[in-house]
Amino acid sequence: MIVKPSAEGLAASAQAATKKGPPPVHLWNPPFCGDIDMRIARDGTWFYQGTPIGRPGLVKLFSGILKKEGDSFFLVTPVEKVGILVDDAPFVAVDFERAGEGDSQTITFVTQVGDAVTLDADHALRVERDATTGEPSPYIHVRAGLDALIDRKSFYRLVDLCVHAEVAGKDWFGLWSSGRFFPVIPSEDLP
DSSP, X not given: OOOOOOHHHHHHXXXXXXXXXXXOGGGOOOOEEEEEEXXXXXXXXXXXXXXXXXXXXXXXXXXXXXXXXXXXXEEXXXXXXXXXXXXXXXXXXXXXXXXXXXXXXXXXXXXXXXXXXXXXXXXXXXXXXXXXXXXXXXXXXXXXXXXXXXXXHHHHHHHHHOEEEEETTEEEEEEEETTEEEEEEEGXXXX
């Protein structure tokens, strides 16, 4: 049986599969059905056939069936798996809340699709710097190889919470959350 992937078919399958809670995407390994004309832009906007998907509920539904294998991204249901393009990270952390202070604080991020992710050992922070411009791109791990790019306003707020600490004999400027220090930039690289 040949399955022609479509956004409508994926949405229907995903909705049926998620009626009892989060879908067990990690258990689904259906056959690859081909690529679909869907793309997630760096700012977190989802596009289908070149047009932004304007229904937040549909984007949230699709985000729940997103899976990463190697460097490729797929939407999966129990019966089909289709490839999509992701410009950078599939999610964008658009805000965060801080509970507590100093090394006992906890930072919880919210993504553009409403997922809450607490910065901890399982949801680490990493900062990549552009080789040419040196501009930082901060990310937090969301789930199963899927990261969220932390938006600029949230990153600036995070920097205000950063402190200096020693990690493996080197002084870092970074952030505490969930009893763990997350290095952002070596202190010697600060202006």
